Amino acid sequence: MKIERTPESGIITRTPFPNSRKIYVPGELHEISVAMREISLNDTKVHGRSGASDPNAPITVYDTSGPFTDPDFEIDVKKGLPQLRSSWIKARQDVDQQETISSEYGKQRLSDPNLAHLRFAHISKPLRAKPGQNLSQLHYAKKGIITAEMEYIAIRENQGIDQQIKELNGKAGTLAHQHAGHSFGANTPKSFITPEFVRQEVAAGRAVIPVNINHPESEPMIIGRNFLVKINANIGNSAVSSSIEEEVEKAVWACRWGADTIMDLSTGKNIHETREWIIRNSPVPIGTVPIYQALEKVNGKAEELTWELFRDTLIEQAEQGVDYFTIHAGVLLRYIPLTAKRITGIVSRGGSIMAKWCLAHHKENFLYTHFEDICEIMKAYDVAFSLGDGLRPGSIADANDAAQFAELETLGELTKIAWKHDVQTIIEGPGHVPMHLIKENMEKQLQHCQEAPFYTLGPLTTDIAPGYDHITSAIGAAMIGWFGTAMLCYVTPKEHLGLPNKKDVKDGVITYKIAAHAADLAKGHPGAQYRDNALSKARFEFRWEDQFNLSLDPDTAREFHDETLPAEGAKIAHFCSMCGPNFCSMKITQDVRDYAEENGLMEESVITKGMEEKAKEFAEKGSEIYL
């Protein structure tokens, strides 16, 4: 039906963003350099002084796109990305390089000559903790160690704004000077993220750093509610469509637009080989749902799943470098009948697989009974748990029901067990939830799961808009992000209908970047409003190019603008297609401002004394003497 080919570099998107360059901020504790994107801005034209202009400082933004957007990097997908973290891992001296891979299945695939054309050419020998060692970031954090990963994250989370504020305090830059009250004033971050703060949050279990030692290509990032809200993009082939080639580009593409992690949900043939390609070329952590592949191995017959088979699958994937595993260990036998009267039963694939297994065997979920065995595997590679919500509601009618919350309590118990082993743990959440029931989800999660990071799929706030579920869910995602959810799993327009194509992936990612950023603003994350202010200032000053370049999707912003006003001249015009030259509110406002300034109404003394009171006083004296 389809022909799978190994990827070629040519199909990988790697154009840099407009007016942007990659910058690298050095660490102080460790020899690291943290990648960010710096957007250059045009000057502000000064009204009333022909030709005069004030410079605008460049804006630095968080960058998930990896080396692909750095033209100085030579990208060869056949070799994979440079191993950024390799030396950090080795320096800790707690890993052994294995002679060969440990998984039986992995060995079979490796020795199958029919797979040669699909196989990644430079498969590394896997690393594993030395016997008796635990190399999870949680383990280091508890011991008081600030790892290179932690310092990387602290610098990254500050988005270069700490640097910029230091510089601006030194000289009278336009941004700080003209709009002190807005750009930094009331919203100036009081403090920035420190490496020690990162360590504390990880040690407390409130934040997770998904960094498998076998995925040294990834740039460290953190999932926790006291950091920027993160988003995940799902990709994956299936029995019905897609090729390896498309999957690698889909991952690169999703990272380009802002995905902080990628979940590879492949269910088709050659999952093992596809995953290798994706991990080797992914600058962000990779998550999987290992039960999907396990089911593949028993030809889709859930009742034939065994612990041994599953265990081998975990090791296979851990040695490839998967950073976090979704494990549906909370789907307990006694919870299954709670779903029987639901409108949409069990909608989680993993959940329904485990439910079927439990019923078929009259036994408790083997992921639950073998949970400590799983922990032993996780901590040998620093794979994080993402405890799956197999009983999440699949419709508004089923939201916040007994099945859902029963499972959540069990996930809380499992978190304690995972933490006993110093295994990092995230909790997955719904699903379909109407707005008024969203907060309860967050509150119950914090309560039952001891503040382990929450990672939700939306939630979708209505069921009636298939084709637009990126939007129905962005509403819920923004809200639950504000309430404290640390990572939002994106939903694409194809949800419920089909497989996302590249456009759908981009739409899903951008929509979730919006939800996450709206949540950051509402939470008052240090410096979140910085980019909004810079963009709004550009908009007000008719710096069209800067407005495009500062936006989440410069290509679409420019394209939409050009649809009505394609001429280059229009991009510096002081009006736009919405209103035409005479009706432009921004132009009129500028006139108002100039007028007020001429009449001495812009003096600091007037403003700072409290304009409103002053205005009332003027008004009482009669408005004629006011102006």
Add this chain to the structure above:
Amino acid sequence: MKIERTPESGIITRTPFPNSRKIYVPGELHEISVAMREISLNDTKVHGRSGASDPNAPITVYDTSGPFTDPDFEIDVKKGLPQLRSSWIKARQDVDQQETISSEYGKQRLSDPNLAHLRFAHISKPLRAKPGQNLSQLHYAKKGIITAEMEYIAIRENQGIDQQIKELNGKAGTLAHQHAGHSFGANTPKSFITPEFVRQEVAAGRAVIPVNINHPESEPMIIGRNFLVKINANIGNSAVSSSIEEEVEKAVWACRWGADTIMDLSTGKNIHETREWIIRNSPVPIGTVPIYQALEKVNGKAEELTWELFRDTLIEQAEQGVDYFTIHAGVLLRYIPLTAKRITGIVSRGGSIMAKWCLAHHKENFLYTHFEDICEIMKAYDVAFSLGDGLRPGSIADANDAAQFAELETLGELTKIAWKHDVQTIIEGPGHVPMHLIKENMEKQLQHCQEAPFYTLGPLTTDIAPGYDHITSAIGAAMIGWFGTAMLCYVTPKEHLGLPNKKDVKDGVITYKIAAHAADLAKGHPGAQYRDNALSKARFEFRWEDQFNLSLDPDTAREFHDETLPAEGAKIAHFCSMCGPNFCSMKITQDVRDYAEENGLMEESVITKGMEEKAKEFAEKGSEIYL
């Protein structure tokens, strides 16, 4: 640059929705018939009994598309829609038909032979209140009169669900029978909207029925926070693009997808003629911002505006049938300096025009000083106020500032004056507001404006996503709708960038239907969840066609599905492209359900005793004896 032509019926979209028919529900107090859309559903296949099936009752939904989707109606845009409300208005015996139009400008346009090719052919002689009469719905409501409009609205708001529940109570229909606990059970509306309730809400000023006596074509609807949340779509030509033809179709198109009202924001040439075409063919109320046209008449020079010119414009538009006017009477001279230090100053076009006028003349806003004169005009035609928020924030940085809230207080004062004249009044709201500051907007509006309906533009919850502002604003719109906003003004993907095309209008409308419906669910509006439940049940039962047809946009849902699985067979298949045959969670859940049923776990006695407790008890005895 463009050639304007009169519209042809051919370009007007009027395909009925799939599997849908128009039904008309009769009134009891008045001789009225209320249009709704009824969606037929397929049978549910019964598992385990080959060929057996249970019927699904049809679903009735609120319908804003007007006669255009009724194939029995002959549409001729040159004649306009049938005058649904004509006889109701005349029966009240409080109107006079004028011999000619009253506006000087309108007379000029009417007698200009150069406009003949653009002019609507069947212009009616305008109606006006008899001297001393007030014919606003607020006036009737206060007098205890339940108008035909009010009864129409009561029936319409119930969406036929009251009827259906009555029927289902009579017979054991599938929906009520199999899913009593979900479809109607906990969410069964306790009460439905009555005509008397509509009257009370209007009398209290908490709801507004925009129904100019000169727009008898419109189907009555209500804007108030104890009713379904409504949405408005803006259309309008401008100096830069569009034709009359496109504008009429844009209105029909917006109504098709769910716009409850249309604002005609035209600023180009021939506004007068375009508006006539739109009103005569609009089944929903039309709003305008009369200051735009007034400014047109003085060639864009705000300082040349006069009360006399504006007054003539109000009468011109009132006699054409505009149902509500945005009036920026709250932009007071003393508030203007409060905007000078904003990042984005004044972003409302109307607001900036008035600010410019005030500064140029050193005088108070003439809309404020002539407010009672305006009321006299409004009540003679039953035009409703939409008090404009000329000082709304245009960026996150400017949200909830002194200028914004000072104006809001003034709008509250003006509401009292309008109500003294029994003129119906809505209050416009922002704008750009981060999530954590949204609630304060609603609370202050309720407090200052005595519960007059709130009508907000979004609000946008971040500034950084031009090209996606339908989404940044849908987040805020859904939230503020939940908090009590009665109508949401849509934002299209082209916001800040250009003029919306047909796709943008549809995207904006559907996105806002999502926000409004999410708000209705969260508010617990009677029967709001009915459609969600029907769609989710269809989804769970793999009734693909029903899932498409019940969705807000059946065309897109079907198109997205067909992109990956185009075969007709796939639409009845028990799997889909996301997972393939073996991995489908819904299929597995059905197996679980069948299994549980076979093992006696589905009996009512077990379920109703509280499954969770029961399950725990079983578990304590050991799960082996449980199953």
